Amino acid sequence: MSTAPSSARAEVNARKRAAAEAAVQMVENDMVVGLGSGSTAAFAVEALARRHRQGLRFVGIPTSQNTATQAMAAGIPLTSFGEHRQIDLTIDGADEVERGTLNLIKGLGGALLREKIVAAASHRLAIIVDGSKMVDRLGVRTPLPVEVVAFGLEVTGESLEVLGASARARIVSDRPFVTDNGNRIFDCDFGRINDPARLEERIRRVVGVVENGLFIGRADPVFVADAAGVHRLDSARAHRGTPPILVVMGVSGSGKSTIAEELSGRLGWPFEEGDSLHPAANVAKMHAGIPLTDADRLPWLERVAAWIDGQRAKREPGIITCSALKRAYRQTVIGDRPQVRLVYLRGGRDLMTEHLSGRHGHFFPPELLRSQIDTLEEPEPSEEPMTVDVDASAAQIADTIIRLLGRSVTVSEGAAAQHSETARTL
Numbered sequence: 318m319s320t321a322p323s324s325a326r327a328e329v330n331a332r333k334r335a336a337a338e339a340a341v342q343m344v345e346n347d348m349v350v351g352l353g354s355g356s357t358a359a360f361a362v363e364a365l366a367r368r369h370r371q372g373l374r375f376v377g378i379p380t381s382q383n384t385a386t387q388a389m390a391a392g393i394p395l396t397s398f399g400e401h402r403q404i405d406l407t408i409d410g411a412d413e414v415e416r417g418t419l420n421l422i423k424g425l426g427g428a429l430l431r432e433k434i435v436a437a438a439s440h441r442l443a444i445i446v447d448g449s450k451m452v453d454r455l456g457v458r459t460p461l462p463v464e465v466v467a468f469g470l471e472v473t474g475e476s477l478e479v480l481g482a483s484a485r486a487r488i489v490s491d492r493p494f495v496t497d498n499g500n501r502i503f504d505c506d507f508g509r510i511n512d513p514a515r516l517e518e519r520i521r522r523v524v525g526v527v528e529n530g531l532f533i534g535r536a537d538p539v540f541v542a543d544a545a546g547v548h549r550l551d552s553a554r555a556h557r558g559t560p561p562i563l564v565v566m567g568v569s570g571s572g573k574s575t576i577a578e579e580l581s582g583r584l585g586w587p588f589e590e591g592d593s594l595h596p597a598a599n600v601a602k603m604h605a606g607i608p609l610t611d612a613d614r615l616p617w618l619e620r621v622a623a624w625i626d627g628q629r630a631k632r633e634p635g636i637i638t639c640s641a642l643k644r645a646y647r648q649t650v651i652g653d654r655p656q657v658r659l660v661y662l663r664g665g666r667d668l669m670t671e672h673l674s675g676r677h678g679h680f681f682p683p684e685l686l687r688s689q690i691d692t693l694e695e696p697e698p699s700e701e702p703m704t705v706d707v708d709a710s711a712a713q714i715a716d717t718i719i720r721l722l723g724r725s726v727t728v729s730e731g732a733a734a735q736h737s738e739t740a741r742t743l
């Protein structure tokens with residue numbers, strides 16, 4: 318008999334354990350810790366039990382009966398939401414992690430509902446995976462688990478199929494799988510999921526659905542273990558300690574709205590179309606082919622800034638389009654708001670003209686492009702723009718921006734623990 322499969326399994330387990338050990342280093346005295354479910358999370362529970370024996374004080378809230386059993390047997394003190402409404406840190410596994418966004422699919426282990434409740438109550442959700450879980454788009458490797466109530470299961474399954482899935486009620490050992498909450502699970506194959514935020518909304522609206530395994534904008538950080546070591550991926554959401562707000566700038570025809578919408582779908586961040594904030598007088602002027610003056614633009618820029626301030630007050634990320642052609646305009650919109658990042662969509666006149674000639678029903682006539690290009694003051698390095706050339710598809714441009722937003726840090730290489738900042742894409 319070949320030993321290859323068991324040695325390959327041992328290698329994967331070693332990676333899972335390495336990711337778990339790295340995440341467990343985040344736990345500090347007196348924390349409330351969410352305990353995830355699955356084979357990778359089990360290594361974290363084991364490591365936490367060891368740290369507990371060594372004197373670390375913390376209490377755990379488990380995400381499944383299995384984890385509760387393991388934690389109790391290992392001597393980890395458990396608590397509940399009755400005593401603690403807030404969790405400091407949850408450590409959990411995942412079935413897929415999307416590169417760049419760190420959006421997840423979870424629930425192949427069947428614990429997605431409790432995992433999501435615990436994640437939603439957590440200040441931070443650290444995800445631990447081996448490298449095989451990293452994907453370019455969710456849905457390519459595993460189906461999306463959806464927890465549903467048992468009553469009306471057949472109807473709920475059909476409704477999920479109407480959304481485009483092939484939905485299979487989960488069977489384990491020839492028996493219907495029943496969750497810790499007494500519910501059932503549909504494993505839904507949607508193929509490649511291009512807009513997880515929209516899909517999550519649509520699944521939520523299906524009567525009979527309790528929860529789905531899409532975790533959008535929740536993971537931070539992700540520890541990935543591969544042959545080279547453990548890498549820590551920080552969420553683009555955690556920017557300078559606060560959720561970031563992107564101002565997508567560029568002349569008309571640079572694709573601001575298309576790219577902002579793509580980003581919004583991938584990141585799950587609210588999107589505002591800056592053009593919709595123009596006063597009616599500005600729209601009429603542009604419609605008539607008359608360029609706007611600085612004075613015309615000021616009330617509009619102030620409205621853009623007000624939207625940004627609204628997001629900041631709610632402590633939510635966001636994406637807004639705004640041509641922001643002059644440095645002075647960007648001062649009004651961005652000023653000294655540290656969480657605002659400028660995305661500059663750069664392109665030549667010919668490409669912009671081509672984009673505009675394909676656009677219908679917009680108030681901006683292509684003839685005004687020349688005046689916009691003449692007015693444009695490209696962002697200077699001191700404005701720390703993310704500059705992206707627009708001669709690629711919206712999906713590729715969004716990928717580039719997401720990568721520029723995210724960072725990866727190698728926390729350990731092989732056996733030797735090292736700390737080094739890298740810009741690798743995992």
Ligand code: 5RP
Binds near residue numbers: 411423
């Ligand atoms: C359980 C989960 C698990 O975290 C996920 O299935 C990963 O499990 P494993 O670490 O065993 O691959 O979401 O509901």
